[in-house]
Structures are given as structure tokens and as C-alpha cells.
Amino acid sequence: MSPPSTQTMACLALFAALQSRIFFSKDAQYLEIRPQSAEDVAEIINVTKPFALAGKIMMAIRGGGHMPWAGAANLDAEVTVDFQNITGVNYDPRTNLVSIGSGERWAAIYSALDQLDLGVAGGRVSKLPLASGEIVEANTQSHPDLFHALRGGNNNFGIITRFDMQTFPEGQMWGGLVSHNGNAFPDVAKTFINFAQTSNPDPLAHVIAAASFIQGMEVALANFYPAKPQPDPPSLAPFVAIQPQLMSTVRDDSLLGFSVEQSSFSPDGARSWFFTTTWQADLDFMLSVRALGAEAVAPLSASVPGFVLAKAFRPLTRWLLTASAAGGGNTLGLTPNDGPLIVNMLQTLHTNAADNDKVVSAMLALNTSIEDLAVEKGKFNKYKFINYGYKIPGL
Numbered sequence: 017m018s019p020p021s022t023q024t025m026a027c028l029a030l031f032a033a034l035q036s037r038i039f040f041s042k043d044a045q046y047l048e049i050r051p052q053s054a055e056d057v058a059e060i061i062n063v064t065k066p067f068a069l070a071g072k073i074m075m076a077i078r079g080g081g082h083m084p085w086a087g088a089a090n091l092d093a094e095v096t097v098d099f100q101n102i103t104g105v106n107y108d109p110r111t112n113l114v115s116i117g118s119g120e121r122w123a124a125i126y127s128a129l130d131q132l133d134l135g136v137a138g139g140r141v142s143k144l145p146l147a148s149g150e151i152v153e154a155n156t157q158s159h160p161d162l163f164h165a166l167r168g169g170n171n172n173f174g175i176i177t178r179f180d181m182q183t184f185p186e187g188q189m190w191g192g193l194v195s196h197n198g199n200a201f202p203d204v205a206k207t208f209i210n211f212a213q214t215s216n217p218d219p220l221a222h223v224i225a226a227a228s229f230i231q232g233m234e235v236a237l238a239n240f241y242p243a244k245p246q247p248d249p250p251s252l253a254p255f256v257a258i259q260p261q262l263m264s265t266v267r268d269d270s271l272l273g274f275s276v277e278q279s280s281f282s283p284d285g286a287r288s289w290f291f292t293t294t295w296q297a298d299l300d301f302m303l304s305v306r307a308l309g310a311e312a313v314a315p316l317s318a319s320v321p322g323f324v325l326a327k328a329f330r331p332l333t334r335w336l337l338t339a340s341a342a343g344g345g346n347t348l349g350l351t352p353n354d355g356p357l358i359v360n361m362l363q364t365l366h367t368n369a370a371d372n373d374k375v376v377s378a379m380l381a382l383n384t385s386i387e388d389l390a391v392e393k394g395k396f397n398k399y400k401f402i403n404y405g406y407k408i409p410g411l
């Protein structure tokens with residue numbers, strides 16, 4: 017009988033330490049651990065560290081499991097730590113902070129805060145076990161260097177078990193989504209670039225524009241949210257004025273209501289990926305990016321069942337970058353002087369696994385052609401919004 021492999025030894029050690037938290041996939045191809053506390057996570061780190069340092073096992077961390085490419089939040093034939101049992105949304109009126117378990121979902125968080133007329137937008141404190149197995153709180157006072165590194169550092173600096181987030185009063189908001197035939201894209205793009213470049217920004221307004229190609233049909237979209245129930249604020253009225261419209265969901269609603277609407281655009285069961293580039297806000301360049309997308313989509317729409325490409329454009333205005341810098345900035349080197357920038361996401365949907373390679377290679381080629389054009393036109397910015405990144409080197 018041959019001796020057990022190092023991987024089997026690692027599994028046995030984990031099993032001995034955390035028996036009731038361990039699950040095997042039906043075909044026993046991978047092992048999943050569902051910790052229930054920061055202490056469980058520290059134990060997982062302590063037990064697996066010798067095997068991981070020797071390069072004998074790899075470990076993936078899964079929060080919501082939303083990141084779609086293989087390897088981001090799960091690993092075949094390796095260990096996945098799944099946070100679905102570390103939940104809880106607890107608001108403290110003395111500090112105005114809400115503590116959120118890192119396996120919690122946004123709908124549950126918004127729903128709990130909605131009942132208190134509160135909202136959240138960003139993290140303040142993170143409780144996390146480090147590679148040493150030590151459990152620490154990272155914030156501007158305690159381990160500030162670690163806190164800074166976490167803002168953009170992905171899972172390279174520890175495993176987060178709790179986020180404490182600053183809340184703010186939030187009632188009903190006015191906003192929603194307006195869609196048009198693709199012919200209206202130049203009007204949407206012009207209004208969007210004016211919004212991104214304005215020297216008189218509205219700090220309560222945010223917009224996402226998109227050109228979506230749905231089985232060959234193009235739709236131009238604007239999705240906008242001022243954080244108050246004031247209809248048609250001057251910053252957003254130009255979007256509502258674009259005609260003709262295919263559909264409008266503009267209304268008063270809660271943060272929860274708007275996020276439920278967003279979820280409905282991403283049906284369960286479809287295959288999906290994201291790819292991203294960043295470039296300087298410029299109307300001609302945005303129109304060129306749309307044309308590149310239309311060219312790349314044509315062969316896929318004809319041959320890939322269920323194929324959809326959404327090219328979404330999100331502004332990083334100077335105002336937003338200034339506010340971010342005042343709140344501690346990010347580790348990825350963006351400064352207010354870099355703005356206004358556009359974070360451009362390509363999101364695909366399709367039906368069959370057999371088309372995976374075809375879709376990925378076409379989208380990687382499209383992303384590269386957008387970057388090459390941005391360099392050629394002097395519009396390129398090296399920033400990559402990691403939440404929309406595909407597994408490309410350097411991200």
C-alpha cells in the first residue's frame with residue numbers, strides 16, 4: 017500500500033481540527049470548509065499553512081461566489097473556504113457603524129438597513145485572520161498599513177470575516193433605467209461624457225451608461241441614481257430627455273428596490289464573464305469603443321446561443337476621486353488628477369459550455385483592441401477595476 021499523499025494528509029489534518037465544518041463535493045473532487053467564526057478561519061490557516069507553504073495544496077476563498085471565472089472563488093481538486101455561515105448584520109446606534117459578516121449578501125444588508133432608513137457605501141474596519149493565524153482588526157487606527165493594503169489588495173493580505181461600515185441616513189431615492197434603440201447611443205454617450213467632465217458636479221448623482229448587444233440587437237442604456245427622492249435633478253435631467261425610449265423604470269424607490277432591479281438583469285444559470293479597461297473620458301473614444309464592440313459581436317451573435325454583450329461605462333469623476341482620496345484613497349495609485357476616467361466593463365452571457373473558449377478569446381481580443389486604441393489615441397489609463405477583471409497576468 018502506498019503512503020497517503022500530502023494532499024490527503026492535509027485533508028486529514030483539517031478533518032481532525034474542523035470535522036463538522038467540512039463538506040466533500042458529490043464526486044469527492046474538492047473539499048469545502050464552511051467556517052462559523054474568525055477562530056475557525058484562524059484554525060484553518062494554522063492547519064493548512066505547512067502544506068500551503070510547501071506548495072502541496074492551494075486554497076480558494078469564496079464570499080458570495082460572484083466572481084465568475086474558474087479559480088477566482090473555487091479550485092478544482094483543492095480546498096475552498098466558503099463563508100456562507102459567517103453572516104449577520106448588526107447596527108450600533110452609538111457608533112453609527114454596521115457590522116457585517118463577510119458571507120452576507122447585499123440584499124439582506126440593504127433590507128436590514130432599509131428598516132432603519134439607513135444606507136452604506138464603503139468599508140471602515142475589517143476583522144481578519146492573517147497568514148500567521150493571528151486575528152486582528154484593521155482600520156485607520158489599528159494596523160493602518162494593513163487597512164490601506166486591503167483597499168484594493170484583494171485576498172492577498174488576509175481573510176476577512178467581518179466588515180464594519182459607516183452608515184448614513186437614506187430614505188427613498190429617485191432613479192432607474194432608461195433604454196433606447198442602439199441608434200440613440202451617440203446621444204446617450206454625449207450626455208454621459210458631459211456628466212463625467214462637468215466642472216459643476218452633483219455629489220449625489222451617479223450614472224452608468226451601456227451599449228448592450230442582445231442576440232444581435234443593440235440597445236443603448238442609462239442607469240442613474242441621485243441619492244435623494246428629487247425627480248429630474250439638473251445633473252440627470254438630460255438623460256431622461258433623450259427620446260425615443262424603449263423602456264423606463266424611473267421612479268421613487270429604496271436602495272433595496274433598485275438593487276433588486278439590478279439583479280433581475282443577471283439571470284441565474286447563464287454563463288457569464290467580465291473583462292475591463294480604463295480610459296480617459298472622451299466622446300470620440302467612447303463612440304470608437306462602441307464600434308469595436310459591434311464588430312466583435314457580429315460573429316458571436318450569429319453562432320453562440322443566448323449570446324449577450326453589455327459594454328458598461330462607469331465614470332470616475334474628479335469629484336469622486338477627490339472624495340475617495342479624502343476618505344483614505346486606494347492602493348492602486350489613482351489620484352484626482354487622473355480623472356475624469358471611464359471604467360469600461362465588457363460583460364457576456366451565453367448558454368452552452370461548448371462556446372466558452374470562443375466567447376473568452378473573442379472578448380480578450382476585443383479588450384486588447386480597446387486598450388491598443390486607447391494607447392494610440394493617448395487615452396489609456398493602466399488602472400483596472402479588480403471586480404471586473406478577468407484572470408489576466410498583472411491584475
Ligand SMILES: Cc1cc2nc3c(=O)[nH]c(=O)nc-3n(C[C@H](O)[C@H](O)[C@H](O)COP(=O)(O)OP(=O)(O)OC[C@H]3O[C@@H](n4cnc5c(N)ncnc54)[C@H](O)[C@@H]3O)c2cc1C
Nearest residue numbers: 077078079080081082083088089118171174175176282403
Ligand atoms: C451580476 C453581477 C453584478 C455585479 N455588479 C457589480 C457592481 O455593480 N459593482 C461592483 O463593484 N462589482 C460588481 N460585480 C462584481 C462583484 O463585485 C465581484 O464579483 C465581487 O468579487 C463579488 O464578491 P463576492 O463576495 O461574491 O466574491 P467572490 O466571488 O466569492 O470572491 C472574489 C474574490 O475575493 C476573494 N474573497 C472573497 N471573500 C473574501 C474574504 N472574506 N476575505 C478575503 N478575500 C475574499 C476571493 O478569494 C476571490 O479572489 C458584479 C458581479 C456580478 C456577477
